[in-house]
Amino acid sequence: KNSMKAMEKELVTCSLQGKERAALKRSQIFQIPGGKDLETKVIVGMGKSILVQKICQDWSSGEFSQFEFVFWFDCKQISLPEKRYSLKDLLLEFFVEPQEGSKEIFEYILQNPSKVLLVFDGFEGLHDHENFPRCSASQPEKDLCTIKELLSRLIHKKILNGCTLLLTARPKDKVYQYVSKVDKTIETLGFSPQQRELYITKYFEGLPYCDNALKLIKECEYLFSHCYSPGMCRFVCFLCETVLEMGDKSLPSTLTTVFLKFVQQKIIPMQTDVAAMQNRESLATLSRIAWDLGEKHQSAMKSDLLPSKEVKEFALKYGFFLPFAFPRHSDSEEEEFGSTFSDFVIQNFLGALHLMLAEEIKDKSLTKYLSFPSKKKKPYTWLDLVPRFLAGLLFLQDDPFFCSLSNKDVKQSTKKQKILLKYIRRLQINELCPERLLELLHCIYETQSNYLLQHVALRLKPDLSFLGVVLTPPDVHVLHSVLKRSRKEFSLDLRNSSIDMQGLKDLVGLKNVASFRASPSDTVRLWKSLEQTKDYKLLRASTEKFVLDPFKAKTMKDISDLSDLVELQERMIHCVQDASGCSNYEIPAIKNLRKLEFALGPVCGLQGFLKLVEILAAFPSLQHLDLDALSQNGIGDEGAKSLSEVFPTLTSLETLNLSQNKITDVGAEKLATALPSLSSLKTLSLYNNNICDFGAENLAKVLPAMASLRVLDVQYNKITGVGAQQLTNSLRKCPHIKNLVMWNPTIPYGVLEHLQQLDSRISV
Helix, strand or coil, X not given: CCHHHHHCCCEEEECCCCCCEEXXXXXXXXXXXXXXXXXXXXXXXXCHHHHHHHHHHHHHCCCCCCCCEEEEEEHHHXXXXXXXXXXXXXXXXXXXXXXXXXXXXXXXXXXCHHHEEEEEECHXXXXXXXXXXXXXXXXXXXXXXXXXXXXXXXXXXXXXCCCEEEEEECCCCCHHHCCCCCCEEEEEECCCHHHHHHHHHHHCCCCCCHHHHHHHHHHCHHHHHHCCCHHHHHHHHHHHHHHHHCCCCCCCCCHHHHHHHHHHHHHCCCCCHHHHHHHHHHHHHHHHHHXXXXXXXXXXXXXXXXXXXXXXXXXXXXXXEEEEECCCCCCCCCCCEEEEECCHHHHHHHHHHHHXXXXXXXXXXXXXXXXXXXXXXXXXXXXXXXXXXXXXXXXXXXXXXXXXXXXXXXXXHHHHHHHHHHHHHHCCHHHCCHHHHHHHHHHHHHHCCHXXXXXXXXXXXXXXXXXXXXXXXXXXXXXXXXXXXCCCCEEEECCCCCCCHHHHHHHHCCCCEEEEECCHHHHHHHHHHHHHCCCHHHHHHHHXXXXXXXXXXXXXXXXXXXXXXXXXXXXXXXXXXXXXXXXXXXXXXXXXXXXXXECCHHHHHHHHHHHHHCCHHHCCCCCEXXXXXXXXXXXXXXXXXXXXXXXXXXXXXXXXXXXXXXXXXXXXXHHHHHHHHCCCCCEEECCCCCCCHHHHHHHHHHHHHCCCCCEEECCCCCCCHHHHHHHHHHHCCCCCCCEEECCCCCCCHHHHHHHHHHCCCEEC
């Protein structure tokens, strides 16, 4: 890839249920494969604000020509509950004020909503503990209302119906709970390790310490992992620049010490004792504001509500606050200004600092801000990074600058540490849900306490599942650092975790990770990378650790991934042979797959199943093939015919579930012809299909030849008394069969009851 492509962040689009994932380009954000424009999208992940700014820049350069108007709003600035806006205020006052023709422009927008794109950046700032308000009726566009009410009307298409909405939010915020309809969810995955290096190199380009900067940041692996976020990458580069200019040769090792260093560099250098004291007081006041706003789920406030001129000047001078202006409803109205925290992470750090500095917060109450409930409950505070910073600050009693801020002696700090230690010791760590466990690991990592790190490592349960939980590079780093301290062997489930390849490689490479599950596509990507770098030792180890059983295919991508895995096996066999001298090697996960479920539904069911059939022979240990899905796959006669052709290769198959697949007599005949070749088959279910007497007759003919069969289920088909009689006659020749389930609405009850009296193995 050239440098421009390398800077392009990978995007992933997925449905709200996370069923379908596919990479896409920026130009595809506003479309679906059919070409239809979408009206509501949500972007989550890292770098989302930079992405929407790039979208705006692309539009100004002529791209996204379907939009004549693009409006971008920072939700932090417009979310104050006391402020009220009309749609016209929001579009033509808050965002940009036309020099002339405002009335005509607004009328044109109302008449052409499909040509309008509205971007709300930081949607999480707009909701609190209550449900997002719904609009009960259409209201005039000129009415004044809160931003929540206004956005509710936009989302529910009560105003500007047909416009396109683009919302951004953090991954942890369940935006779709507050939005009635989201057409597309887009996840930005942030920078890869290579893109981080490129960004850092570009940042320091031309400076004498360019090479040293990259080396310094990469040596601090935890900080480098945080550089996957473009905002944090810029912040780390800024801090590194300051450190190098001062002649230091190392960076802080945790987020807490990074931000403490940042604050220290802002307010201490070249100041008198009086100025330093005043700054410390202003910092304490600003920390209280950060916490108070966080409790209200806010990051901004009206500037005239700040407690003093000194605090306002301090916050603006050192970059803690950014100013903005509110729209005026008339020219005679006095202009109002607001202030917002320049960064959400900074607000989190200051919030934690307040908890440490405030005299009214008792030591014992600190643990409630570190709560780790075993169930998926909401955290105590909206500022979700506060627990990490708080844990880190509790273990900084030896830091001179922090001590100067807190004015507390070492005894007080040690007492708070003991409270935290006691709280952690009482935690049932093995009962924590994955999200809370990760949060605990981050908190413990921030303390850098060897005792706590070892304590947690020894109490982790051996089976760790992060199924469906997003694992960011920092998550992987803290998880890796704790796992390697333990003597236990671990089994990891990393499916649908969006883990990057480097993170997967690091975790799989741990000696005490005995097995792992991951999306086949992620695993294939890892193995191809190891093959290219000729790391055959890790390639061999990772293939032996990889677990596929049981496997459930829900999308076409799952089938494609499984197919890619099988195709890769042939090439990998040669690689591993070259490395180990082994002449006969199979990927154990493929060889040992015993249960395979297929649930693609009626739209892609047949297409996906025909592709699956092509690779079934690659699974020699397959015992259970389940095609029964609530959504009904509907493979029909064509699918049944295709499956019957590979029966001779499925020598280990014991259970075959073909329920609810719209199979008729034609398909039943094809299946019956090949069923005797399934030498290990014990259970066959054809429940709820469209099989009639002819199909039943064909099944009856082959039952005596199926010596291993124990259970046959043909209920809820269209079999009449004639077909039932034929199956019963055949059953007499099959002492090995233990149960025949054949209740059908088309069989007279008296007939079925009579047949059951003849043979008790028949279930009514």
